[in-house]
Amino acid sequence: MPYIAMQNETLDPLSHAVKELFGLSYLFPYQRLVIANILEAAQAAGIGISWPRQLPGELPDEQPGEEPGEGLPEALFDRESSGRQIVILPTGAGKSLCFQLPAMLMEGPSLVIYPILGLMADQERRLAERGFSPVLLRGGQSREERDAIWKKLRSGQSRFLIANPEVLLSPQVMGRLKEIKIIHIVIDEAHCVSEWGETFRPSYLEIGKIIEAAAAPLVTAFTATAGAAVLQKIEKHIFGGRGAQKIVGNPDRKNIRYAAQGCILRNLAVRDLVFANARPAIVFCSSRPGTEKLARYLRNEMFERALPWHRESIPRETVPMEIRFYHAGLSREEKKETEDWFLRSKNAVLTTTCAYGLGIDKSDIRTVIHRDCPPSVEAYLQESGRAGRDGLPSRAIFLWGPEDERSMSRARTDADKKRISRLLAYARDIGSCRREALLDLLDYDGEKDSPGSSCCDVCDKEARSGLREEQSLGDFFRRNRRCYTAGEASGVLARAENIRWQEEDAEEAIDYLIKTGKLKKLKNPLWRNKISIGPYPQGQRTIKKLTANHTNQHELLQRNPPVFLWKHLKRPVF
Ligand SMILES: [Zn+2]
Numbered sequence: 001m002p003y004i005a006m007q008n009e010t011l012d013p014l015s016h017a018v019k020e021l022f023g024l025s026y027l028f029p030y031q032r033l034v035i036a037n038i039l040e041a042a043q044a045a046g047i048g049i050s051w052p053r054q055l056p057g058e059l060p061d062e063q064p065g066e067e068p069g070e071g072l073p074e075a076l077f078d079r080e081s082s083g084r085q086i087v088i089l090p091t092g093a094g095k096s097l098c099f100q101l102p103a104m105l106m107e108g109p110s111l112v113i114y115p116i117l118g119l120m121a122d123q124e125r126r127l128a129e130r131g132f133s134p135v136l137l138r139g140g141q142s143r144e145e146r147d148a149i150w151k152k153l154r155s156g157q158s159r160f161l162i163a164n165p166e167v168l169l170s171p172q173v174m175g176r177l178k179e180i181k182i183i184h185i186v187i188d189e190a191h192c193v194s195e196w197g198e199t200f201r202p203s204y205l206e207i208g209k210i211i212e213a214a215a216a217p218l219v220t221a222f223t224a225t226a227g228a229a230v231l232q233k234i235e236k237h238i239f240g241g242r243g244a245q246k247i248v249g250n251p252d253r254k255n256i257r258y259a260a261q262g263c264i265l266r267n268l269a270v271r272d273l274v275f276a277n278a279r280p281a282i283v284f285c286s287s288r289p290g291t292e293k294l295a296r297y298l299r300n301e302m303f304e305r306a307l308p309w310h311r312e313s314i315p316r317e318t319v320p321m322e323i324r325f326y327h328a329g330l331s332r333e334e335k336k337e338t339e340d341w342f343l344r345s346k347n348a349v350l351t352t353t354c355a356y357g358l359g360i361d362k363s364d365i366r367t368v369i370h371r372d373c374p375p376s377v378e379a380y381l382q383e384s385g386r387a388g389r390d391g392l393p394s395r396a397i398f399l400w401g402p403e404d405e406r407s408m409s410r411a412r413t414d415a416d417k418k419r420i421s422r423l424l425a426y427a428r429d430i431g432s433c434r435r436e437a438l439l440d441l442l443d444y445d446g447e448k449d450s451p452g453s454s455c456c457d458v459c460d461k462e463a464r465s466g467l468r469e470e471q472s473l474g475d476f477f478r479r480n481r482r483c484y485t486a487g488e489a490s491g492v493l494a495r496a497e498n499i500r501w502q503e504e505d506a507e508e509a510i511d512y513l514i515k516t517g518k519l520k521k522l523k524n525p526l527w528r529n530k531i532s533i534g535p536y537p538q539g540q541r542t543i544k545k546l547t548a549n550h551t552n553q554h555e556l557l558q559r560n561p562p563v564f565l566w567k568h569l570k571r572p573v574f
Contacts, residue, residue, distance in 0.1 A: 013051050109180060111162075114189065115201045137162070138163075186219075193230075253387075258434035262466055279347050282367070283371050292351075322341075322348040324349075325350070368396045514531070
């Protein structure tokens with residue numbers, strides 16, 4: 001089971017606490033396990049734990065049927081390394097909760113170590129938004145500022161100290177660490193200890209000294225990389241070779257069906273997908289203006305154009321009625337308002353950048369569409385993992401196509417380029433199961449069984465190679481060989497009621513296919529600039545030859561519509 005659903009009547013203390021303090025109604029099994037281990041070790045070390053009101057102070061693993069170690073090898077639970085954990089989780093798989101929740105329950109401050117200032121600031125913001133008043137240690141703080149920080153921690157006013165190793169290693173801070181009685185040290189991105197990784201931070205090699213100076217009984221290291229060599233380094237430099245429990249979070253989400261499709265016109269593809277798939281839906285875009293433009297486009301398509309096809313052929317309740325955008329450039333109030341609106345809505349479409357998700361938890365998102373290519377497999381899994389947190393069937397759809405060249409050109413380093421091209425290769429491949437391909441890309445080698453039906457478009461034999469416009473426009477020009485110039489064809493296509501795209505869309509798609517040789521512009525004086533079919537791949541279905549009646553082209557099109565949107569709308573193909 002990819003999640004642990006919580007029924008109100010059977011709330012164990014952990015579920016109750018996560019609901020009370022974070023408003024969440026689910027915990028992934030690995031989150032439950034990591035938290036239970038921390039609390040158990042805390043209890044063994046004599047640290048006070050205060051559960052939210054009206055609950056007995058019992059640990060969650062005392063609940064029948066809720067053994068935290070369920071499904072994991074017994075060997076993982078050696079009491080020897082109690083209090084020391086290495087948690088292997090892809091970035092963004094919900095690890096913050098693993099230390100935030102214990103920090104709220106245990107009596108004493110937690111220290112969270114990050115490699116870079118950006119991550120520190122992000123965590124600070126997220127904790128502050130939840131009302132947890134964290135304190136942040138950074139270079140350049142005055143003596144007064146530092147004194148205020150120590151005071152807040154000692155008095156229990158703040159339970160979170162956020163810092164990077166460089167600041168912690170300064171003699172002035174090292175001298176203070178013991179006296180503030182830190183009970184839990186959390187190291188994020190622990191793989192930064194690895195010299196051969198791209199994320200290497202020399203200061204991470206000295207984290208062991210910090211742990212020793214603080215003498216905290218609990219230490220949890222999070223890493224996204226599970227290679228044996230990296231784990232060894234973490235054990236050596238962070239845990240001083242004393243061993244630690246290892247917990248592998250299974251990133252596989254069996255209730256999500258993965259699919260990918262190539263297209264030239266992405267906004268149009270998104271429009272068809274939000275019709276054909278269940279909502280609430282999120283569409284991830286790579287830029288802030290992109291989210292606004294797409295939301296405008298979708299709104300225009302749904303309402304302003306008052307499309308006859310959605311009144312006639314699509315039941316009204318399937319029309320997405322609410323479309324908004326979200327990105328980090330919005331004001332705090334705008335963000336809050338959009339978040340609240342989206343949380344409540346059952347039929348909404350939200351276009352967003354990767355800014356969505358920081359501190360927002362909506363468990364019933366049914367469809368996640370990636371209009372643009374995210375920067376890495378980890379980012380893709382994190383964002384697509386926003387779907388179906390309630391455990392019900394959900395879909396993740398990835399769009400690829402000519403626009404990916406732009407994502408590639410935005411990549412700054414060769415490593416970034418490599419990450420993107422791995423993801424694009426995943427999208428274009430229709431030969432292997434997408435779930436397996438994604439887990440392989442993450443180097444995950446744990447349990448990997450397919451959920452059977454609704455695993456992915458490949459397993460369901462619905463994956464299609466090539467761009468979706470390619471075949472439909474190919475069909476159109478095969479039927480209407482030498483009848484139209486690009487401009488004329490665009491006009492005809494835009495007028496066809498069952499296609500419903502705009503003239504400039506049609507033109508863009510035709511132009512692209514001419515550029516790539518799939519269609520060709522004739523040079524013969526008799527047919528100058530009329531479009532014919534290029535050397536089309538063999539084996540595609542042959543279209544019955546039709547006699548084009550030049551005076552009645554429009555009628556011809558009505559009788560024999562291109563398979564394009566018409567097909568998509570009648571039968572969801574994703
Ligand atoms: Zn599959």
